[in-house]
Amino acid sequence: MSDPLVRIRGLRKSFGATRVLDGIDLDIARGEAVVVIGPSGSGKTTLLRCINVLETYDDGSIQVDGVEVGYAGPPGPRRRPRSESDLARIRADIGMVFQLFNLFPHLTALENVMLGLVKVRGLPNAEAKARAEHWLERVGLSEKLRSLPGQLSGGQQQRVGIARAVAMEPKVLLLDEITSALDPELVGEVLATVRQLASDGMTMVVVTHEMTFARDVGSRVVFMDAARVVADGTPQDVLVDPRHERLRAFLARIEMKRP
Amino acid sequence: MIEFALRTLPFLWDGFLVTLHVSALVVVVSLVAGVAIGIGFAYGPLWLRFPLRVYSDVLRGTPLLVLIFSVYYLLPMMGLNLQPFPAAVIALSAFKAAHVGEIARGAIGSIARGQTDAGKAIGLTFAQRLAWVILPQAVRRFLPPWVNSVTDTVKGSALVSLVGIVDLMLAAQQVIGRTYEPLPVYVLAAFMYFAINYALSVASRRLEARFAYIRE
Numbered sequence: 001m002s003d004p005l006v007r008i009r010g011l012r013k014s015f016g017a018t019r020v021l022d023g024i025d026l027d028i029a030r031g032e033a034v035v036v037i038g039p040s041g042s043g044k045t046t047l048l049r050c051i052n053v054l055e056t057y058d059d060g061s062i063q064v065d066g067v068e069v070g071y072a073g074p075p076g077p078r079r080r081p082r083s084e085s086d087l088a089r090i091r092a093d094i095g096m097v098f099q100l101f102n103l104f105p106h107l108t109a110l111e112n113v114m115l116g117l118v119k120v121r122g123l124p125n126a127e128a129k130a131r132a133e134h135w136l137e138r139v140g141l142s143e144k145l146r147s148l149p150g151q152l153s154g155g156q157q158q159r160v161g162i163a164r165a166v167a168m169e170p171k172v173l174l175l176d177e178i179t180s181a182l183d184p185e186l187v188g189e190v191l192a193t194v195r196q197l198a199s200d201g202m203t204m205v206v207v208t209h210e211m212t213f214a215r216d217v218g219s220r221v222v223f224m225d226a227a228r229v230v231a232d233g234t235p236q237d238v239l240v241d242p243r244h245e246r247l248r249a250f251l252a253r254i255e256m257k258r259p
Numbered sequence: 260m261i262e263f264a265l266r267t268l269p270f271l272w273d274g275f276l277v278t279l280h281v282s283a284l285v286v287v288v289s290l291v292a293g294v295a296i297g298i299g300f301a302y303g304p305l306w307l308r309f310p311l312r313v314y315s316d317v318l319r320g321t322p323l324l325v326l327i328f329s330v331y332y333l334l335p336m337m338g339l340n341l342q343p344f345p346a347a348v349i350a351l352s353a354f355k356a357a358h359v360g361e362i363a364r365g366a367i368g369s370i371a372r373g374q375t376d377a378g379k380a381i382g383l384t385f386a387q388r389l390a391w392v393i394l395p396q397a398v399r400r401f402l403p404p405w406v407n408s409v410t411d412t413v414k415g416s417a418l419v420s421l422v423g424i425v426d427l428m429l430a431a432q433q434v435i436g437r438t439y440e441p442l443p444v445y446v447l448a449a450f451m452y453f454a455i456n457y458a459l460s461v462a463s464r465r466l467e468a469r470f471a472y473i474r475e
Contacts, residue, residue, distance in 0.1 A: 054376050084385050092382025102377035106395050106473045115391060116381030148472065168381060 003066070005030045005203050006051065006172055010060035013046060020046045021057070022227035028172070028205060033198040035206045035218030035235075039250055042224040044207045048174045051205065052094040053087055064094060065171055092120045095165030095173040099180050101157045103149040109136060109160045110145040113167050121168065135163040139193050155186030162193055166202070173197070173204040180209060191217075211254055215239060223247045264447055267434050271444075274430025275451050281426060282413045282455070284348050289355030289412070290405075296356060297363020298389070311360070318357035324418050326350040331422045347419040351412065358408050366401035367393060399470040406463035410456040417452075427451055 004027035011024040020043045028034050036044045049055040051062055053070050062069050069090050071079040082090070103112050113132035117123045123131070136145055139159040149157050158178055165173060175194065179187045191213055198204065198217045208214060214221050214235060221238040223231040231237075231244050242248045299311050318326070330350040334341055341349070370393050378388035420429035431448040435441045 052380060054379060087379070088382050088384040088387075091379055094380075096376075096380040098373060098377065098380075100373055102371075102373035104374065104377065104392055104396075116383070119387050119391060120382040150473075164377075164381065 004028055005032075005065055006205070007063040008047075008051075008061070011047070011050065011057055011062060012059035013043075013050060013055065013057045019227050021050070023060070024229055026222065026229060026232070028203060030203055031201045032219050033202075033204045033206060033217050034220045034222055035208060035214040036222045036224060037208065037211075037214055037250075038224035038230075043227045044224050045176055047224070048096075048176050048205060048207050051172075051174055052091050052096055053082070054096075056081065064090070069094075088120070092116070092168060093171045095168055095170035097158070097161045097165050097173070097175045097178045099177040101149070101154070101161045101181070103157055103160055103164070105149050108146050108148055109141060109152065109163075112149070112160055113164045116164065116168050131167055132163070135167040136160070138166075138196075139163045140189070153186060154182045155189045158182065158186075158190045159193055162190070162197075166197065171203065173202055175204060175206045175208070177207055177209065179213075209254075211239065211251075223250070225250070260443065263438075263440070263443055267438070267444060267447065270434050271427060271430050271448060271451065274425055274427040277425060277430075278413070278416055278427040278452075279455070281344075281348060281351070281416045281419055281424070282409075285351040285355055285412050285416065286409050288348070288352040289359050292352065292356035293359020294363045296360030297365075297367055300360060300364035301367040302385075315357040315360055318354055319361070321354075323351070323354055323415055324421065326354050327418055327422060343419075343422040343424050347422055347424055351416065351419070354415075355408065355412055358411075359405065362401055362404045362408065363397070365404075366397040369400050370396050396473060399467075399473055402463060402467050402470065406459060406466075410459055413455050413459070414452060 006026070006028040008024055008026040011021050012019070013021040022043075024043075024047060026034075036047065038044050046055055050057045051064065051069065057070055061075065067090065068075070070082060072082050072086060073079045103109075104115065107115065110129065110132050113135060114125075114128045117128035117131055118125060121128075133142070133145065136142060139162055141156060141159055141163070144152060144156060144160075147156075149160070152160065161178070178194070179190050182190065187210070191210065194204075194206070194213075195217050206213070206217065218235050221231075221233065221235050222229055223238055223244070225246050231242065231247050237243075238247065239251065242251055296311055296315070299307050303311070327347055327350040330341065330353075331343065331346040334346070374392055374396065375388060378392040383392065416426060417428040420426050420432070423429075425433070427448055431444050435444050438444065
């Protein structure tokens with residue numbers, strides 16, 4: 001493997017007395033789609049939120065394209081948190097899609113996608129509009145450009161969320177349980193969009209409870225439990241032929257819930 | 260009655276303009292200062308939030324009249340001599356800014372955390388998130404209580420008459436002093452206060468309707 005796009009080493013984080021990440025090591029190569037599974041409270045969402053510094057981390061290192069995301073200066077105990085403007089620049093290259101969509105409710109679908117292009121990328125309005133339209137079309141929403149989020153279904157809102165993230169042309173895309181808040185019949189349209197992105201070579205880290213998704217989108221599956229990475233391998237290794245006890249128990253529980 | 264009203268109106272009119280002038284100044288100053296205070300409350304570090312909290316609680320807990328007298332009579336003792344007009348405007352603005360600060364804090368605080376996350380995730384800086392994500396949504400929550408506080412300001416401005424500013428209140432009292440006809444003059448003055456505030460609430464309903472499209 002050449003230099004990984006995302007390189008995580010010895011990552012630790014606590015909320016008060018609770019360790020939520022306890023020495024995570026993870027490399028993500030360019031074009032790879034890594035699916036992170038695990039029981040609730042295992043730290044997967046926090047891991048994702050540390051990568052674009054929506055959460056700070058206490059110890060260890062996260063590098064995206066060679067740049068330490070959370071801290072400036074040489075590594076060590078005296079490194080200092082990055083400034084607001086540094087963080088903004090770093091986050092602009094890391095896309096994120098949220099469980100609850102988090103669209104801007106006062107802006108239309110088109111404006112939601114355009115905001116970052118205009119204010120962060122500094123594109124002229126016309127160019128930003130063209131690019132936003134292009135991506136909304138890609139996610140199948142060319143009819144909904146002028147709709148406000150409140151007028152869209154959950155699946156449509158989430159596809160706007162994806163377009164908003166992808167239009168920034170991020171180096172890596174973080175997807176945080178993006179289908180958990182959707183009605184079952186709307187999950188398919190969102191998954192299809194993500195599958196398309198993965199096959200286009202978008203590097204992504206996907207936290208999900210959708211095992212089918214883990215199987216057909218992930219080039220790699222990571223199983224987290226109790227703040228650690230317990231298993232890491234191909235979907236075949238991790239899902240079909242699980243060797244680890246806790247992983248087997250987790251998969252058995254998921255299988256039982258399946259209709 | 261009508262003839263009496265027409266005769267006294269020019270005297271009241273000057274006072275009416277002074278009331279408008281005082282109110283407008285106080286509303287603008289307290290809006291700017293109050294929104295800044297609200298942003299400080301919502302996002303400021305502890306060393307900023309603590310003095311703001313003290314300021315807000317003390318000012319809101321003190322009768323407005325006491326504040327006006329304090330600025331007018333106490334500040335000169337400390338070597339700062341103010342004319343009645345600036346003294347009254349400063350006292351009213353400081354009082355109102357504390358209220359507007361609380362309204363702004365509440366409005367900003369009511370915007371879901373996910374909005375800040377989403378703004379950060381596309382690379383917006385703090386100022387950009389405020390300008391394009393948080394404040395446009397907070398406006399909707401801010402407007403109704405703020406318009407209330409504006410009408411309170413107009414009514415509360417009557418207290419400036421007590422430091423000798425000839426506003427609508429004092430003008431009415433002066434007319435009464437000359438005509439010995441308190442009832443019609445007070446009714447007329449009350450109607451003029453009402454006219455200001457009714458116009459304000461009509462304007463605010465229009466404004467609120469403009470922001471009603473935002474649904475979360």
